[in-house]
Amino acid sequence: MTRHGRATLADVARLAGVSASTASLTFSGSGPVSPATRERVLAAAKELGFSGPDPLARSLRRGESGVVGVITNELASSFRDPVTLRTLDGLADALGAHDLGMLLIRAGEAGEGADLIRRAAMDAAVFLRPVGPRERVVDLLTDRGINVVLLESLFPGAASIQIADRTGMAELAGRVRDLGHTRVAVVSLPWAPGEPTGLRPDAGPDEDAFPFTQRRIAGIHDAGVVPTQVYVTAGSLVEEGFEAAKVLLQQDERPTAIMACSDLLAAGVLLAARELGLAVPRDLSITGFDGVDLPWLAPDVIDSVEQPATRKGQLGGEAAVALMAGGEPAHTELAVVQRPGTTLGPAPSDA
Amino acid sequence: MTRHGRATLADVARLAGVSASTASLTFSGSGPVSPATRERVLAAAKELGFSGPDPLARSLRRGESGVVGVITNELASSFRDPVTLRTLDGLADALGAHDLGMLLIRAGEAGEGADLIRRAAMDAAVFLRPVGPRERVVDLLTDRGINVVLLESLFPGAASIQIADRTGMAELAGRVRDLGHTRVAVVSLPWAPGEPTGLRPDAGPDEDAFPFTQRRIAGIHDAGVVPTQVYVTAGSLVEEGFEAAKVLLQQDERPTAIMACSDLLAAGVLLAARELGLAVPRDLSITGFDGVDLPWLAPDVIDSVEQPATRKGQLGGEAAVALMAGGEPAHTELAVVQRPGTTLGPAPSDA
DNA sequence: CGCACGCATCGAATCGATTCGAGACATGTG
DNA sequence: CACATGTCTCGAATCGATTCGATGCGTGCG
Structure with a gap:
């Protein structure tokens, strides 16, 4: 299905009577293309049902996948925590602002689920779960040249966001x-x-x-x-x-x-x-x-x-973006605020 | 960082004194390679710090990304529901069994967040959220040749898993x-x-x-x-x-x-x-x-x-895999079981 | 002894785009 | 009118692997 019969950029270019380079320019917008040519290319694309350049080919050429790995535990337990959820939303905001996708990876502390860690395409990885000091999983990623951001954990060579x-x-x-x-x-x-x-x-x-x-x-x-x-x-x-x-x-x-x-x-x-x-x-x-x-x-x-959970996620995303842009791993600490409630009172006098 | 200096399969092959094809065979295991050669290639890989073939190049050649899009609403609200969470875990199980990754995509009913839908690499997409009968988002995917599985919704051309x-x-x-x-x-x-x-x-x-x-x-x-x-x-x-x-x-x-x-x-x-x-x-x-x-x-x-939420997710994942293998979109319905509790009793007699 | 067969390896084409430098042509300036 | 400048388009190389068909070589069989 996916393979057969789908039009490629080259097909579009041929039908529009232009070179592949020009067709590419038309879609990426990173070069001058005359309005007339643009029209012709877009018309050809419509006719062939071409829905934009193949993301894989684009990624290969560009050398980046546009995807950030998000590493968690078992999802049902991990996401049952509202804090994690808010963090995830913040992370999604920050990454979304840069058009980055989130590849959800379940990888336990014992090394289960490491397949994707070893094989999946990603430009950076953010750990939503705690990372033990002895875990090999971070090295697995850095060995692949993938930048790592840790939330609430520390690891040599990885950026981290913590709260106070x-x-x-x-x-x-x-x-x-x-x-x-x-x-x-x-x-x-x-x-x-x-x-x-x-x-x-x-x-x-x-x-x-x-x-x-x-x-x-x-x-x-x-x-x-x-x-x-x-x-x-x-x-x-x-x-x-x-x-x-x-x-x-x-x-x-x-x-x-x-x-x-x-x-x-x-x-x-x-x-x-x-x-x-x-x-x-x-x-x-x-x-x-x-x-x-x-x-x-x-x-x-x-x-x-x-704790500013959403903010924590946002900063995690921004840290990942910064690393991808060549920045050095940094540590960030976020302030917290006391929240008064009804469950704290004086010690019983008879105690 | 990611770009520069990373060894490629060709580098490894050169160092090991074999052709790129042989090196490839060594890693993919899909062809005969003598033990001696294998050793040499692996040694060369270790020496160069080569951590396996580039996933993007592999995907491009193979024509599949190994990624399934999982479409949800705003995460914090979506995942607050334990049913969704269990479904997600079931989905992760099924996809994980086939070494498929999950690309988390937030895309609202109004069309927000459609960027990833339009551009991200994926072999199939599973909607974890309900899809309205008038939404264009499913077409966006099928136009790209991406198979779609809906949970608890129906749409022409898409497979679906429902419960009774x-x-x-x-x-x-x-x-x-x-x-x-x-x-x-x-x-x-x-x-x-x-x-x-x-x-x-x-x-x-x-x-x-x-x-x-x-x-x-x-x-x-x-x-x-x-x-x-x-x-x-x-x-x-x-x-x-x-x-x-x-x-x-x-x-x-x-x-x-x-x-x-x-x-x-x-x-x-x-x-x-x-x-x-x-x-x-x-x-x-x-x-x-x-x-x-x-x-x-x-x-x-x-x-x-x-309702068998986990099972629903599993079946969703399996449906996606089936579609990727060329299967036709199918509908599946899962049985449900009454659960007695304490909140249902006879109507008040004075009513 | 010759022939066919199997195993290991290699070359070359291919996946689908991006990008750089060069070329063609039109416009503006001295 | 010659030349510099700028705009648009193209060709070719490249990203990093996979895979098919061909080749060389050693072995078993008739």
């Missing part, structure tokens, strides 16, 4: 501290590729951990808050927060505050608290991170830190 | 009817591109409407249930269902049952009912569609119809 989550978390933890909380538990994002979930005895600095997981916990320490417990989840999902809270809240000395590293996790914590009959924030304070709108939690609003 | 939503809805409406409900309102999916939202006086058959919107409402009629009112929303979102319910429930003769055309809409209706102090299902019965898991609605579970 450490200071944002520190400020938030400062509020928690100032309200008198002393038993503060943390519900963490995934620790590192392949690491188990659940309570983590030693949640100190760890070279192999995802940088943003590290940073958010480091922020808490920065405020002088030492978590009594850290529960590591498998991802930023409501269910995960729910499970974590069930564990953290059903013990003898339960925390007076739970700081979750994302709003979805915090939402899960809140649901668990409700189910256990705990009043929030009287019996338990809860904080999140991201600044996601969760109307269905009404009347509660999570005390959180707002 | 009409009969599924009819069965569900049958249950509502048998429980004695006589005042049944409907919260509908978007009507047609550009159509206003809100109460729709005449919600009868309409050529310009989205087919699946039509089908679900037709299903209700099939069961002998005549909706007292139809509220058209802007999309399958919780907020939209909430708004719709606020309107439907704050009138003198309020419905005893609201049939929403998606679970997210139904969730919004349920939240609105709770806020208005209505007991569900004692005062109001609610039904949905899709079979989405909404744990945060606990303890309620929407009475709904389960």
Whole structure:
């Protein structure tokens, strides 16, 4: 179907009685063509049903595909997070402004789905998912001469966009501290590729951990808050927060505050608290991170830190474009803003 | 960067002392190459840092790009729907099995974002969003010789995967009817591109409407249930269902049952009912569609119809592959299953 | 021993455009 | 009128691979 019978630029040129070069100029607009000739070429194109130059041939000649790879995890889980979604939209905006397409690539931390990474045509790649410090996947791309942009991760040789989550978390933890909380538990994002979930005895600095997981916990320490417990989840999902809270809240000395590293996790914590009959924030304070709108939690609003997710995606796209234009990989950090809610209050006096 | 200095297959061949054809055979594996030669070529490739044949050149020669376009709306709104997400994952599975990449294309009903549709390299396109009967976008693709698969829509010349939503809805409406409900309102999916939202006086058959919107409402009629009112929303979102319910429930003769055309809409209706102090299902019965898991609605579970969303995506991918192999566009319909919940009960006796 | 056959390799054509430098022609200037 | 300038068009090389048919060579069979 696709192959047979489709007209080529050469066919059009022949019918219009001009050279292939002139026909090409007519379509690309990158050279002078007299109005009369242009008309003739366009008429010939219409007659042959020629719908523009073949993108593959054009790309080959130009040496660029006009496509940026967007690397994610399993889509259903990855995109369930509103933050990722907003980031993706921002990314699409920025890339769309340059007429660049997005090639969606699912590639896990263990190396699944690397086929496209190895073989697909792209001018740059943007990682929408965290990249572990030990992952080979970034090298796979740079070996191919493909520029890489990381969101919320770091890797030598790759550009990256981060948010100021450490200071944002520190400020938030400062509020928690100032309200008198002393038993503060943390519900963490995934620790590192392949690491188990659940309570983590030693949640100190760890070279192999995802940088943003590290940073958010480091922020808490920065405020002088030492978590009594850290529960590591498998991802930023409501269910995960729910499970974590069930564990953290059903013990003898339960925390007076739970700081979750994302709003979805915090939402899960809140649901668990409700189910256990705990009043929030009287019996338990809860904080999140991201600044996601969760109307269905009404009347509660999570005390959180707002991150510019859309902007992050946009900057990621612009960084990719800059690299393609020959720029050097750069690091960018975006500021965050505290978002007051209804789930953070003074520590219970009897605690 | 990308251009300069990268080794080509010809360079590798030269260094290995073989012809370009042999080098090509070594990488593609589609011809006999002696082990010794293979070794030599691979060694040369390693030495030059050659990471496999250029995908663009390969594609041009082969006449296929290995990419399938996936057309959606605005991503953040499109992917907020869990059904779409599961469909996307199924699609990714099927395409991944054939080593095909997914080019994500945002293209609205009004024709925005058509650049990529017109210019991007792809072997087929799958519409993840509904396609209105009057949209030109499908023609844009078929004119380019690109095969099109529609999910939940119909268009001449395009393959399509549908679910048996009409009969599924009819069965569900049958249950509502048998429980004695006589005042049944409907919260509908978007009507047609550009159509206003809100109460729709005449919600009868309409050529310009989205087919699946039509089908679900037709299903209700099939069961002998005549909706007292139809509220058209802007999309399958919780907020939209909430708004719709606020309107439907704050009138003198309020419905005893609201049939929403998606679970997210139904969730919004349920939240609105709770806020208005209505007991569900004692005062109001609610039904949905899709079979989405909404744990945060606990303890309620929407009475709904389960659709095989993942399977739908898989079949969409397989249909695309079949078309690329020269197959004829076909229509497929998938069965659905009733999912009992807690939100459907007998009509109030005083009604 | 001669012939046919199979395996490994190579040459050359091809996929469909873009682009650079050169040529043809018309116009404007001294 | 000669010459410089500018506008439009063309030819040919190129992007980087794939693939078909041909060739050379060693082996098994009659």
